[in-house]
Amino acid sequence: MASIDIDNVRKNYGAVPVLHGVDLTIKDGEFIVLVGPSGCGKSTLLRTVAGLEEVSSGEIRIGGARVNERHPKDRDIAMVFQSYALYPHMNVAENMSYSLRLRRAAKERIASAVSNAAGKLGLEPLLERRPKALSGGQRQRVAMGRAIVRQPKAFLFDEPLSNLDARLREQMRAEIKTLHRDLGATSIYVTHDQIEAMTLADRVVAMHGGIVQQVGSPLELYDRPANLFVASFIGSPAMNLLKGTYDASGAEAGIVLPDGTRIALSGPYALQSGTEVTLGIRPEHVVLSPIDGLPARVSLVEPTGFGIILHLSVHDLPLIAFTLDRTRLQSGPTTAIAFPPEHLHLFDGAGNRVVRAN
Template sequence: MAAIGISGIEKNYGPIPVLRGIDLDIADGEFVVLVGPSGCGKSTLLRLIAGLEAIDRGELRIAGRRVNELAPKDRDLAMVFQSYALYPHMTVADNMSYALRLRRTPKDKVAAALAAASAKLGLERLTERKPRALSGGQRQRVAMGRAIVRHPQAFLFDEPLSNLDARLREQMRFEIRKLHRDLGATSVYVTHDQIEAMTMADRIVAMNEGVIQQVGTPAELYDTPANLFVAGFIGSPAMNVLQGEVVAGEGGTTVRIGGAVLASVSPGTRPGPVTLGVRPERIALTAPGDGATATVELVEPTGLATIVHLDLGGQPVKTFTTERLSLKAGEPVGLRLEAGGLSLFAPETGERLVAAKA
C-alpha cells in the first residue's frame, strides 16, 4: 500500500476551472472520503489520481514517486465504479480474475487470489454465475473483488453505492469498511452522501466549487465546521443557521435573536451582527418563557426520534429529540441551547469565528 501526495493540483475544462490548487496528503492505509455536491470537483480529483484525466498544474505522488505522466496501468491502482463495469458474457470468476489473466499470472496464483477475494466478499457460491443473475449488491461485491485480487497500492471508489437502495447501501458501507480494515489498504472514496462520509471515513475532505473547504475527522467537521458550507452540508438534519447579534453588557456577552437571549458566549467574541450555527440535537425544548420563545410549525415523527420545525423570531429552526412529543402547530415552546452547542460565523465571509465557545 502507499501514501498519496497531492500538491497544488489544478484542472480546467477550457476556460472553466474545475479544481483550484488542491493540496492533500493521504497517509498509507488511510480511508479518505471526498464529499461535496455535484460539480464540486471530487470525481475529477479521483480521475486525476487514477490517471484518467491529465493534470494541468501541480504534482501527484504515489508512494513518493511522481506519477503525473504515468499511464493508468502503470500507477498500480484499482478503481471501483458506480456502474460496476462488469463484462456481461463472463462469469463472476472470470470477471474477477480478468486483469490477472491479462498479465499472464500463473493459474495457481489466480486461483488462490480468486478464492481469497471470494471468501472475503461472500461470493464463493456465485463464482459461476453471470452478472445478469446477480443482485445490485452482489454485482458491486464482484466489482470490489476484481479490484482486490490485483493487490494494488490503493483503491479508488467513485460513488460505488449510488445505484443501490437504502438497505443495501447500509450493508455495503459496512462491508467496504470491514474490507478496508482487513486489507489495511489506502482508499480514496468519492460520494455526495454525507451519511456515507460520516460513517466510513478516517478523514473527510469537504469540497465545493473546486476548492477544499475543510479536512478532518467526521467529528471535527460535525462539531467545528470551518465555514457555513461545511456546517450546512455535513449532518442530517442539517445545522440550523440563524441571524443574530452579539451583545456585550454587565451580565456578560450574549447572543440574541430579536432581543431574546439565546446563549452566553466568550467575552472575546466581537459584538455586532453574527451568523449562528446550532445542531438540531443541541436544542432543548422547554416550557414557554424558559429561554427564547418559538412557535411550533410542524412535527415529524420518525420512529427513532422526532424532528420539530419551529419559528423563532421569523427564522426557521429544527430540533431533533428522541422524546415522543405531542406538540401541535401554533403551540409556543421555549428553547435552550446545550453548553458548547453554538457555532458563530462571520456574516460577511461565512468563516467560523474562533472566540465563539460558550
C-alpha cells in the same frame, strides 16, 4: 500499499476551472472520504488520482513517486465505479481475474487470488455467472472483488453504493469498512452521502466548488465545522443557521437577532461589536421547554421513529429541533426553547468559523 500526495492540483475543462489547487496528503493505509454536493469536484479529483483525467497543474505522487505522466495501468491502483462497470461478456471469475490475466500472472496465482477474494465477498457460488444474471448487490460485490484480487497500492471508490437500495447500502457500507480493516489498504472514497462519509472515514475531506473546505476526522467536522458550508452540509437534519450581529456589551457577549432577541454566548469572541455573523446550532442541541426560554411556535412535527423532528418558528425565524423525547409528539402549538452557549457555532461575514478569544 502506499501513501498518496496531492500537491496543488488544478484541473480546468477548457476555461472552466473544476479544481482550484487541491492539497491533500493521504497516509499509508488511511481511509479518506471525499464528500460534497454534485459538481464539487470530488469525482474529478479521484479520477485525476486514477489517471483517467489529466491534471492541468500540480503533482500527484503515489508511494512517493510522481505519477502525473503515468497511464492508469501503470499506477497500480484499483477502482470501483458507481455503475460497477463489469465486463458483460465475462463471467464473475473472468471479471475478477482480468487484471491478473493482463499481467500474465501464473494460473495458480490467479486461481488462488480469485477464490480468496470470492471467499471474502461470498461470491463462490456465483463465479460462473455473467453480470446480467446478478442482482445489484452481487454486482457491487464483484466490482469490489475485481479491485481486491490485485492487491493494488490504493483503492479508489467512486460513489460505489449510490445505485443500491438503502438497506443494502448499509450492509455494504459495513462490509467495506470490515474489508478496509482486514486489508489495511489506502483508500479514497467519493460520496455525496454524509452518513457514508461519517461512518467510513478515518478523515473526511469536505469539498465545495473545487476547493477543499475542511479536512479532519468525522467528528471534528461535525463538532467544529470550519465554515458555513461544512456546517450546513454535514449533519441531518442540518444545522440551524441564524443571521445576527455580534454584541460584546453587557456582562457576557451575545448575538442580537434581527428581531432584537439576544442570545447569550459563552465568553468573548475576537470580533467587533456590530459585526454581522451567523449563529449555528445543531437541531439536537436545541433545548426544549427550559425554565426560561424563548417562546417558539410549533409548525410541524415529524416522527422518524428514532426521534422527532420539530419545525419551529421563533419570531418568524424558522428553526429545527430534534429530540428523542416521544412526549413531544403531543406538544401543543407553542413551546419554549433555549440555546446552550457551549453548543453554539459562530461564523463571520465570510462564512468562516470564529473561535472564542481566551
